[in-house]
Amino acid sequence: MRYSATLLDHFLHPRHAGLMREPDGVGSEEFEGCGDLARIFLRVRDGRADEVRFQAYGCGPTIAAASVTSERATGRRVEDLVNVKAEEIEAALDGLPEDRRHAATVAAGALRAAALDALDRRGGAR
């Protein structure tokens, strides 16, 4: 199999999949080439991501990457989430084939956008 067991597990059993109503932050990222897309929703409490949900469209790795991203983001400080890199997501999936690297990029990008959105709104609320 060109995909790791971890990736396949996340693809088959995505964690935290689905819409979040009235999130504290939301962000999306699309990969130009193939239209793969991930969207991440954050519920923030005490500056941390208390709940994370995702939606994704695309090949298996993109769905799995969004799933593992939502899992890894949960409980972390929103400021930190801005800096989660694609490499971290890729590592969390136990690797990605060369031609599927974009899956991690899309998921990390969506997380960053959601975190920035949350920080923005907090800033705006003050």
Next chain:
Amino acid sequence: MRYSATLLDHFLHPRHAGLMREPDGVGSEEFEGCGDLARIFLRVRDGRADEVRFQAYGCGPTIAAASVTSERATGRRVEDLVNVKAEEIEAALDGLPEDRRHAATVAAGALRAAALDALDRRGGAR
């Protein structure tokens, strides 16, 4: 096998192969294309081929054709031998592949030449 059992038998066990000293008629035929050659020697008694010998150089069919020709010629009237056709030799070999037809042509040609030589000499002797 592309060659008949009869052909192979004549190739492996040529009848009447070898030189004849002081023949009453001798004739050769060469096939331009590949240099295959047969030579037929006749010993004539009472107008008939009492003894026939052959020499041949070339592929298996040519050797077999010369052999079967010498066999079939034995005992026949010299006048008749002038008219032995390649088809008769080919039939006597139970057929020849298309690209080996020349073997029968060479053998029949040599026999005809030998028969004409014998008739010539008889004429000359008179």
Next chain:
Amino acid sequence: MSRRIYLDHNASTPVHPEVLAEMLPYFGERFGNPSSIHGFGREARAAVDAARDRIARFLGVRADEIVFTSGGTESDNFAIKGLAQARGGGHLITSRVEHHAVIRTCQWLESQGFAVTFLDVDEHGMVDPDDVKRAIRGDTIGISIMHANSEVGTIQPVAAIGAIARDHGVPFHVDAVQTFGKIPLDVQALGIDLLSFSGHKIYGPKGIAGLWIRKGTKLVAVQHGGEHERRRRAGTENVPGIVGLGKAVEVRAQEMAGEAVRLVALRDRLWDGIRARVPEVRLNGHSTARLPGTANICYRHVESESIVLGLDLKGIAVSAGSACTSGSIEPSYVLVAMGVPVDWAMGAVRHSLGRTTTAEDVDEVVEGVVPLVEKLRAARPAGVA
């Protein structure tokens, strides 16, 4: 995974046990080179001749009109370049839904100075014979239209095109890789001059195929070397492969008719099962003029590859209609040519059934597809493809 279900017979098929049995001696004891004149060589030559005769009888053609090649791709290259290079220049007609072996060969010939017309198809993937007629020019040197499309299964109106080709005296090549041995094919009645066919799509081995060339068709060799195949295709003959292809054709001659009927029923059962339970699906290709075992289905709002992956994890093999390579997606050029909208085309999946496919297999695939598509659609962000 315990049981595996294979619904990708248009990609390749397992070698039929009887075919393999007939091939085996030619790897071992009967390994001679057919060009050798000794006993080992003659044995091999006889086997090659016998296979050629079998195929010729099946096609209703002369044995010496058949040339063995290494695959459908080579047959297509050979037919088209062989026609083109025999003439040195001119114009070719083909369609936008041909296999890449035809399209890329034609594109290469374009780069070498030939002119090529790539005909459009209708929404069923069908070429209009009138378009062929209109495309013919004074310098048209060949027409290449496939018999059935490998992705959607649409069967082209080759008889009508053959008649036009004949009227205009233009050689007509038909890529029959997906139909040879699956549905009837009468090269004489259809007015075909060159026919590509292959082993591994019909339970024969990979690495062997053939090109039938009507006697009198002006064609040059494209692989140069020794004097094999009546100087039309150089290279030591793949004897076990040829023997296998011959046997595969014999088996197909027996099984073909009954199997086609059975596969049409199973294919319809699959489509009926899916459309009854999955919303927003569509069946691509022609409703009736279609390969018996082929169902190409678009699942809107999901990406082909994730369905293939999801089914694969359940032990079910199907084929993605769109291919994502190196991060750039390519919706099937066949579906695009048929005018399938991109948001549908992205979710195309080809199910191709074969001789061992059962009704249980089909039902299990339906059971697998339904929740998978639901789940994938549920995870999808609103407003996306």
Next chain:
Amino acid sequence: MSRRIYLDHNASTPVHPEVLAEMLPYFGERFGNPSSIHGFGREARAAVDAARDRIARFLGVRADEIVFTSGGTESDNFAIKGLAQARGGGHLITSRVEHHAVIRTCQWLESQGFAVTFLDVDEHGMVDPDDVKRAIRGDTIGISIMHANSEVGTIQPVAAIGAIARDHGVPFHVDAVQTFGKIPLDVQALGIDLLSFSGHKIYGPKGIAGLWIRKGTKLVAVQHGGEHERRRRAGTENVPGIVGLGKAVEVRAQEMAGEAVRLVALRDRLWDGIRARVPEVRLNGHSTARLPGTANICYRHVESESIVLGLDLKGIAVSAGSACTSGSIEPSYVLVAMGVPVDWAMGAVRHSLGRTTTAEDVDEVVEGVVPLVEKLRAARPAGVA
């Protein structure tokens, strides 16, 4: 006929039992198309990758530099046309003793406007590296010289030629179909850029071969279609064949060195046996730089084919050095290029030994040849060839 002796290993070889065993599953259960992304496809892809790795290790090259083809002929066509068409014009250097797959490809390129120099060889069949150097022009785009000749076994000075090619920046193709897996071959040390090798000469299956292409060598595909083999050779991979080739190479890696020594001894025993008992014979090719198992012998005043036939009837397979087709004889072009007089060349017979050849086989061949040649010479009219 009871026992059969096969001394025609340069024509083809039987598939090694271990090779066949490794191939078998890929006809049946593991029949997937390597391009498919599901489990069946991945299984096949993994097998193809593993075979490529094995061959790469054996050659000491990168796996991604190896392209699988359908035969030695295709590899040669691919290498030479691939070089030529990548450049669109120019000059090629080859020799008069190459395999037809090279010579006829070069002649075809000549007909397409390329220039070709066919180098002469010496009486041993050897190319002079100085001739190569002298032949290089400003527009020389490739050099193709075989490693060892299939008829006489002469091994060419490829290292010297490779050094010259490298000096001049000209890509160097070597047809190693007769040496790969038989004698050591270091593409790096020899300065080779493209290497043709094949399965059925080394106890692998027919219908599979390869071309090694040094990374960076400008080469275009010649078979067009799908994106197989890194876009270098379109067409569904012959998976069982590739698996077989990989295994054959592994077996050769183990057996090669010991076998070469054994074959040299047997080959010399054959020649010593024959020349001791048959007058007017000569051994063709180089005395030392020669393939271990190859003995090409001229029997003066007999015709090759009659020896082949005579031995065949005794159950012994050898190969005729001259071929009579449709009544016109062609003495071997290799022997002619070496300056062998026609009256000798007509009687050339190639004996090529292999892994199962024994001393008893060799002795039996000698016992067979001696009376046969005597008988054929006895039947010969005096004063003829």
